[in-house]
Amino acid sequence: xxxxxxxxxxxxxxxxxxxxxxxxxxxxxxxxxxxxxxxxxxxxxxxxxxxxxxxxxxxxxxxxxxxxxxxxxxxxxxxxxxxxxxxxxxxxxxxxxxxxxxxxxxxxxxxxxxxxxxxxxxxxxxxxxxxxxxxxxxxxxxxxxxxxxxxxxxxxxxxxxxxxxxxxxxxxxxxxxxxxxxxxxxxxxxxxxxxxxxxxxxxxxxxxxxxxxxxxxxxxxxxxxxxxxxxxxxxxxxxxxxxxxxxxxxxxxxxxxxxxxxxxxxxxxxxxxxxxxxxxxxxxxxxxxxxxxxxxxxxxxxxxxxxxxxxxxxxxxxxxxxxxxxxxxxxxxxxxxxxxxxxxxxxxxxxxxxxxxxxxx
Amino acid sequence: xxxxxxxxxxxxxxxxxxxxxxxxxxxxxxxxxxxxxxxxxxxxxxxxxxxxxxxxxxxxxxxxxxxxxxxxxxxxxxxxxxxxxxxxxxxxxxxxxxxxxxxxxxxxxxxxxxxxxxxxxxxxxxxxxxxxxxxxxxxxxxxxxxxxxxxxxxxxxxxxxxxxxxxxxxxxxxxxxxxxxxxxxxxxxxxxxxxxxxxxxxxxxxxxxxxxxxxxxxxxxxxxxxxxxxxxxxxxxxxxxxxxxxxxxxxxxxxxxxxxxxxxxxxxxxxxxxxxxxxxxxxxxxxxxxxxxxxxxxxxxxxxxxxxxxxxxxxxxxxxxxxxxxxxxxxxxxxxxxxxxxxxxxxxxxxxxxxxxxxxx
Numbered sequence: 001x002x003x004x005x006x007x008x009x010x011x012x013x014x015x016x017x018x019x020x021x022x023x024x025x026x027x028x029x030x031x032x033x034x035x036x037x038x039x040x041x042x043x044x045x046x047x048x049x050x051x052x053x054x055x056x057x058x059x060x061x062x063x064x065x066x067x068x069x070x071x072x073x074x075x076x077x078x079x080x081x082x083x084x085x086x087x088x089x090x091x092x093x094x095x096x097x098x099x100x101x102x103x104x105x106x107x108x109x110x111x112x113x114x115x116x117x118x119x120x121x122x123x124x125x126x127x128x129x130x131x132x133x134x135x136x137x138x139x140x141x142x143x144x145x146x147x148x149x150x151x152x153x154x155x156x157x158x159x160x161x162x163x164x165x166x167x168x169x170x171x172x173x174x175x176x177x178x179x180x181x182x183x184x185x186x187x188x189x190x191x192x193x194x195x196x197x198x199x200x201x202x203x204x205x206x207x208x209x210x211x212x213x214x215x216x217x218x219x220x221x222x223x224x225x226x227x228x229x230x231x232x233x234x235x236x237x238x239x240x241x242x243x244x245x246x247x248x249x250x251x252x253x254x255x256x257x258x259x260x261x262x263x264x265x266x267x268x269x270x271x272x273x274x275x276x277x278x279x280x281x282x283x284x285x286x287x288x289x290x291x292x293x294x295x296x297x298x299x300x301x302x303x304x305x306x307x308x309x310x311x312x313x314x315x316x317x318x319x320x321x322x323x324x325x326x327x328x329x330x331x332x333x334x335x336x337x338x339x340x341x342x343x344x345x346x347x348x349x350x351x352x353x354x355x356x357x358x359x360x361x
Numbered sequence: 362x363x364x365x366x367x368x369x370x371x372x373x374x375x376x377x378x379x380x381x382x383x384x385x386x387x388x389x390x391x392x393x394x395x396x397x398x399x400x401x402x403x404x405x406x407x408x409x410x411x412x413x414x415x416x417x418x419x420x421x422x423x424x425x426x427x428x429x430x431x432x433x434x435x436x437x438x439x440x441x442x443x444x445x446x447x448x449x450x451x452x453x454x455x456x457x458x459x460x461x462x463x464x465x466x467x468x469x470x471x472x473x474x475x476x477x478x479x480x481x482x483x484x485x486x487x488x489x490x491x492x493x494x495x496x497x498x499x500x501x502x503x504x505x506x507x508x509x510x511x512x513x514x515x516x517x518x519x520x521x522x523x524x525x526x527x528x529x530x531x532x533x534x535x536x537x538x539x540x541x542x543x544x545x546x547x548x549x550x551x552x553x554x555x556x557x558x559x560x561x562x563x564x565x566x567x568x569x570x571x572x573x574x575x576x577x578x579x580x581x582x583x584x585x586x587x588x589x590x591x592x593x594x595x596x597x598x599x600x601x602x603x604x605x606x607x608x609x610x611x612x613x614x615x616x617x618x619x620x621x622x623x624x625x626x627x628x629x630x631x632x633x634x635x636x637x638x639x640x641x642x643x644x645x646x647x648x649x650x651x652x653x654x655x656x657x658x659x660x661x662x663x664x665x666x667x668x669x670x671x672x673x674x675x676x677x678x679x680x681x682x683x684x685x686x687x688x689x690x691x692x693x694x695x696x697x698x699x700x701x702x703x704x705x706x707x708x709x710x711x712x713x714x715x716x717x718x719x720x721x722x
């Protein structure tokens with residue numbers, strides 16, 4: 001069949017132009033006569049590509065020189081554990097802001113390595129809004145403050161960077177990195193699983209202030225130490241070379257689109273259209289999130305009649321609208337609108353939703 | 362340019378047929394209208410593919426039912442640390458057989474988590490032969506015995522599985538897994554980075570006896586626990602979906618080649634040809650490894666005159682013979698002859714080597 005409109009929460013849609021280029025050069029990359037997957041990561045061709053990918057990411061996000069960029073493995077979930085291993089010494093505490101499923105996970109994976117202080121939680125509100133900043137009980141002695149700027153499952157997003165004083169701010173940006181400009185200097189460490197806004201799964205991109213690499217952390221193997229990865233240009237061992245390559249192509253694509261200011265407008269237009277469609281449906285569709293906390297990336301919504309869920313999913317898939325099923329924790333529907341999802345896709349979805357409501361009204 | 366003969370030690374050559382199929386379906390996989398990289402790992406299409414890949418690997422290696430198969434991330438190097446984290450409790454010791462660079466690394470990454478007993482080492486012999494089995498000082502109370510059946514850099518290989526009694530035998534098979542049939546029941550745990558004989562980098566395949574999953578190990582995050590990954594079909598978090606897919610295609614390709622008995626003959630023929638070429642060169646080329654320990658997968662060799670190294674590398678690359686430069690630890694040359702390297706490639710290399718020796722004699 002032809003390409004569909006893909007609303008998957010992740011692994012998610014990638015830019016068509018990136019996939020086409022990867023396809024063209026799959027067997028013969030960069031004039032080498034071999035696939036990029038068949039190249040030694042120690043070879044000049046690969047090292048040049050890897051360095052260019054980092055340089056392009058630095059351009060896109062205006063990353064200051066005192067921040068290192070790492071290309072790691074294991075998903076954001078492994079970083080939930082590695083962050084306290086690296087940033088917290090025995091006996092340290094760390095503040096966690098819990099705003100949904102993924103920040104809950106971050107807490108549970110960190111717990112073996114640091115005394116977790118849940119400084120604020122939206123759980124009592126069913127994560128329908130963000131825990132208000134003035135209620136956060138931060139500890140000035142915390143090793144860091146961790147939060148999740150966008151919650152992929154619950155569809156809540158911080159639209160400002162919280163002020164937390166001198167304690168380093170750590171952010172799991174898996175589902176909204178590169179969705180718009182960002183003031184990196186406000187953060188101690190940013191990390192993101194690649195499979196939403198960067199590339200294929202199996203790659204993690206991390207941006208970390210270099211002074212934090214000096215922290216002793218816990219006793220552990222070299223392979224888990226961010227400082228060792230930074231000192232070895234993320235090649236302490238063989239990296240995910242294919243993921244790194246596709247991330248690099250995606251960064252080039254973003255630059256060609258006009259960079260992150262253009263992406264922010266693009267993402268705002270898509271989200272506005274979908275929320276307008278939901279809110280203008282007279283209650284046929286519903287998104288329950290507080291307006292100021294609605295995510296631009298992940299839009300969960302329910303139908304007024306749950307019995308229609310199956311029909312909606314069948315008909316939407318038949319109409320070439322893929323992966324609209326909501327996460328099992330919430331049910332209903334979810335449309336993810338990452339960078340690579342074009343406005344055309346959201347227009348097709350909105351038209352389908354209006355038509356569906358009329359036919360099954 | 363056209364495809365070259367690729368002797369890279371890893372990431373290494375992949376089967377041409379596998380690459381061609383991946384290229385064909387890169388934008389539209391399995392009739393989904395999206396790339397395999399754009400599929401949710403929780404979707405039926407991906408889960409079916411993942412299960413088939415495991416079933417094909419079980420067929421290839423005749424893996425008994427009491428062994429779990431895991432598809433992990435982080436490279437073999439991360440497993441150097443995770444193995445003691447999972448298999449050894451506080452205060453336990455583990456035996457390590459050191460036969461080259463990679464078993465040295467396994468020791469140093471394990472050291473934070475287990476009392477390492479180096480039960481035997483070939484270091485005093487410059488790793489030119491394997492430490493003789495009758496000199497191993499194994500500890501019957503060890504949590505496990507770790508060894509490296511094939512040393513990628515030094516080019517030494519165990520051609521039999523060592524007898525170690527009741528203590529579980531753990532093997533880093535990154536560079537020789539699937540090179541021939543294997544009696545899995547002799548092992549407690551086998552692991553392999555994919556980037557040599559399985560697929561692209563960023564994926565680790567593990568085969569582990571289920572009773573070992575019951576060991577408490579060290580306190581750690583769930584993401585590091587093999588038992589959790591086994592209970593979740595290696596999808597505790599998002600796996601490397603592209604790597605898993607290509608591993609599956611490679612397993613299908615191996616079955617189509619006649620399975621591992623056929624691969625063993627194929628690999629033996631390639632290695633024999635190259636060693637004959639070296640040994641028959643009247644000292645022009647030299648491989649210093651004891652005959653009984655020579656690797657079928659990685660053949661390091663030197664030229665009689667070091668000054669010719671640069672010329673050899675330039676001329677071989679111009680002749681379409683890629684990545685023959687030896688590891689920096691040893692210098693000289695190295696040809697890696699994994700499953701995907703065809704006999705034609707080794708014939709071309711042998712012809713080039715004879716011709717080079719004549720011209721620069």
